[in-house]
Amino acid sequence: MAPVPRPGATPPVSRAATYAHRGSSGLAPENTAAAFELAIAEGADYIETDVQLSADGELVIIHDVTLARTTDARTAYAYRAPWNVHDFTLAELKKLDAGGWYGTEFSGQRILTFDELLDLLGGRVGLNLELKSPAVNPGLAQAVAARLRRRREWIEPGARPQPLIVGSFDEQALRDFHTQLPDVPVSLITYDVPEGGKLTGLAGWIFSVNPDIRRLRPEDAVRVIEVGMALVPWTVDSPELWRWALDLGADGMITNYPYALRDMLHGRGRVPGAAGVVIEDISYHSPDAHVVLRNVSDQPVDVSGWYLRNQASDRIEVGAGYVIPPGGLLRVHTGPGTDDATTYHNGRTTGFWNSTNGDSAGLHRADGAIVDLYAYII
DSSP states (O other): OEEOOOOOOOOOOOOOEEEEETTTTTTSOTTSHHHHHHHHHTTOSEEEEEEEEOTTSOEEEOSSSBSTTTSSHHHHTTTSTTOBGGGSOHHHHTTSOSSTTTOGGGTTOOOEEHHHHHHHHTTSSEEEEEEOOGGGSTTHHHHHHHHHHHSGGGTOTTTOSSOEEEEESOHHHHHHHHHHOTTSOEEEEOSSOOOHHHHHHHTTTOOEEEOBGGGOOHHHHHHHHHTTOEEOOBOOOSHHHHHHHHHTTOSEEEESOHHHHHHHHTTSOSOTTOOSEEEEEEEOOTTSOEEEEEEOSSSOEEOTTOEEEETTOOEEEOOTTOEEOTTOEEEEESSOOOOBTTEEEOOOSSOOSOOSSEEEEEEEOTTSOEEEEEEEEO
16 A cells, blocks of 8 residues: 655645536535535535436536445335436436435435436536546537537536536547537546557547546646646645646546645645544555544544535445543444444445455534545555
8 A cells, every 4th residue: 555645835826627526526426506506605616527328318416327326216216226317217317316415404406317417517617527437428528518508508618607518428429529619628537648659649639638647647647738738647645646637737626525635725724624633544455445643632532423425425424422632542333343443443344445446535513523634556
């Protein structure tokens, strides 16, 4: 495991753009009105979100190709596994709760249509729209282009209230969209930056490259910049990675925590809401996966009810009665075991921390405020 170094210096004001990943998804359920409104209030430059097609051809805002993770489809439509988005009509999708999985206070959030998203954003923020999984959403690029022609305020340069970028992992889908609306900038979402002449060829018509921050090499960042494309990595969720991306010349960053990124970019500190406890380390190895919390203050800190979220917004709570003394630590395990004064076991039976490329963690107080952000790269 390679934790990202944690320097204490605060960088000067930067002009890098903040892209709110599925909204402010570190603090609200992804791709919901609640997450989008929060990101706008936090000053994000762009909302980054995902669009797919329903069974009856409506454009809907959701990331996964199935409904199982971020809605109550498993119970609402118990006999329709695997709950693929494209197997449900808009009317059926609208019956689902898209917020309760994240927290009871968000119960009742609904899946938005593309038009509802555009209405919500208005002229308040830019939009970075991902054409999600075109292979299971045939005709998606054409459908989005057709809808944007009906919402000309988003595609006419003189009338556009905020910038619009359309991206995808699928190069053919991007070409299909670009053919339809050549004046709308497009972005290639990727794990690794394309090699050699491939990148040069893309630079002729693609505005930006969105690589996985966990796999981005400095020499790749240089190549993107040299061919004149914007560099906007995903998903960048710790101050240390933010600084590193800035050092590489990133023009923007896609993050679950847009308010914390903006605070750092404007020299306002590392993480708002800090309370004397930091994430010192994450051991992702199963079956002993755990997080080490360290009290770096000179006062005991009661962490009862505090919780951690990984990059996918899964939640791990700290049990009641845990107080970390000054300089002390608490290991929060994501599996079964015997608790003691410095060890708490959540009892999960499935993996939590990513052991493929890396992951990030947000430490929250019981009231939801962010205490610390941490990332590691494998």
